[in-house]
Amino acid sequence: MVTLEDVAASAGVSRATVSRVVNGDTKVKAQTRINVEAAIAELGYSPNPAARALASSQSHTLGLVTTSYRGGFFGALMDTVQSEAELQGQQLLVTQGRDTAEKERSAIQRLFNLRCDGLVLHVRAITDETLLQLAELDRKFIVLDREVQGLEDRCVVFDHRLASALATQVFIDAGHTSIVCLHGPSSRSSSLLRRQGFLDAMSNAGLVPAAVLGGEYDMPAGYQLASQLLENIRPTAIYCCNEELAIGAMLAVTERGLRIPQDISLICYDSGERAAFVRPAITSVHFPITEMARFAIRKLLDNHCKNESFLPEIIHRDSVRRIC
Amino acid sequence: MVTLEDVAASAGVSRATVSRVVNGDTKVKAQTRINVEAAIAELGYSPNPAARALASSQSHTLGLVTTSYRGGFFGALMDTVQSEAELQGQQLLVTQGRDTAEKERSAIQRLFNLRCDGLVLHVRAITDETLLQLAELDRKFIVLDREVQGLEDRCVVFDHRLASALATQVFIDAGHTSIVCLHGPSSRSSSLLRRQGFLDAMSNAGLVPAAVLGGEYDMPAGYQLASQLLENIRPTAIYCCNEELAIGAMLAVTERGLRIPQDISLICYDSGERAAFVRPAITSVHFPITEMARFAIRKLLDNHCKNESFLPEIIHRDSVRRIC
DNA sequence: CTGTTAGCGCTTTCAA
């Protein structure tokens, strides 16, 4: 491997000067810079990150802790976070928490031991208290999609309850009265909030839910819940708290020879992964996780970053029928 | 941050000794080891990876280049590769190639510039030639699911053609004669091989395909191809070259009021992500990508690793009906 | 079994 020293020798300058041009320091004579750059190109020099990290005590490495790697949601998250990190000249280390507090804690610990400059945390199991402790240790991190009391300035949040209510309102405005809600695990607060938003909108409209069923946030759950539901009742609208649930429900609905939206209307919570790509395309409330992730990275690297707020947005597609 | 030196001072030994116990060197007196370990625990010492990398010229970092982050396949790949890497005490840097040769090349370059000790490449667009050149540069890498002429010892491969033929044979053995094949993009060789395997089995059995349709490897494509198909013909069996395609096809089939497997049987190529989890569970040929990925990491770290071969396996589930 | 001693390749004062 060619080193700074090699470049310095080849360009006839000191190592310090090469370091300056590599790091874009302005105090270098134009001609010197040109010479050095030529030497770099000729030798194919690329700085050794370890040496750089050791000397500067900055690893230029960010960490991301997620709940799991499975599901479309993760791909989108990972994609955005990494693109943004690279844009800012940082590398990214990713680790999954696998839904237990202990694993999340150790993942975070490991990433800090690896000397990450900062972490984006998309975690569920770990307690607020642990997060608070971490903050006191002066660790740099941002919490994605979770509100931690006392750490508001480090949280990038979204109003799931409002978003959910808005989505439900679409059904109500279209004249539906027999509406069911399929939601995720009660162990997740964002899941509870979505369910609550649904209930808000219903009671506001003076409506009683046809049913409210919960399970995992995956396709089989959607399929099963919807199947079980349709054995007993025949609602005109189903609201699904994520995309996987919605696709599972679609399968169950169509399997029974019912059509969407002619017989049953559908709306889901989405992160832009698949709702738009199935047929019929599903009308949804957009959960701007990618925008939020991008903002999280910016915030991590720039302390003066002003807080941004993310508003729910309804995306009208083809899965809602208007009832006269 | 506490350093080796701090630990050495606290334990009353030299830095070399601490380094020895940290690295599991055997030549340390039991009592000394205990003292040092106590000091490490007390001080909460964790080695600085940059210093370690600089001194040893080993980064303990592996790289993974994938085509994309989207789709269930990637999550599974990433999950296995990372778990295995961690098991071996390595971290993992992941980058996506995004399906262009140029991006794949630069991703690989970047990872090597970052001083990764080795790379797992799951790439499509880059040419064999480029890979060959890389090998001559003495870069350490393993190519996943692709056969490169002259680089056989660095490739972890799977016989897609055979696997696909085996899957098709299941239909044939069950008495089906009107079989269609839904395959992926013709730009991918593994996609072509799967298609070819289907044709092999059909012609072996003296059967003519009811249809052979190709498109993207995703759910919308599966939905569209199957819909279009069912407008015109009514086969008794559909073979899908991946899981997404199969789920899209299921949607189209059930939407028409047809049942699986009563009216139409289904088999798909799978990587263990979803075929087992939809209803009915889809009979499939298992593509052991996780096993292959795990092996790739081992091979990367152990040159004497003997080659392993991965055999296709049929997993019988509930989507195939026997025709008398 | 343990300590001493050079570096690894870079950044960063401090002078010049």
Place this chain on the structure above:
DNA sequence: TTGAAAGCGCTAACAG
């Protein structure tokens, strides 16, 4: 605007 020099925290011979 440039160079000299002192580390950053660790590993790896080499002695002892």
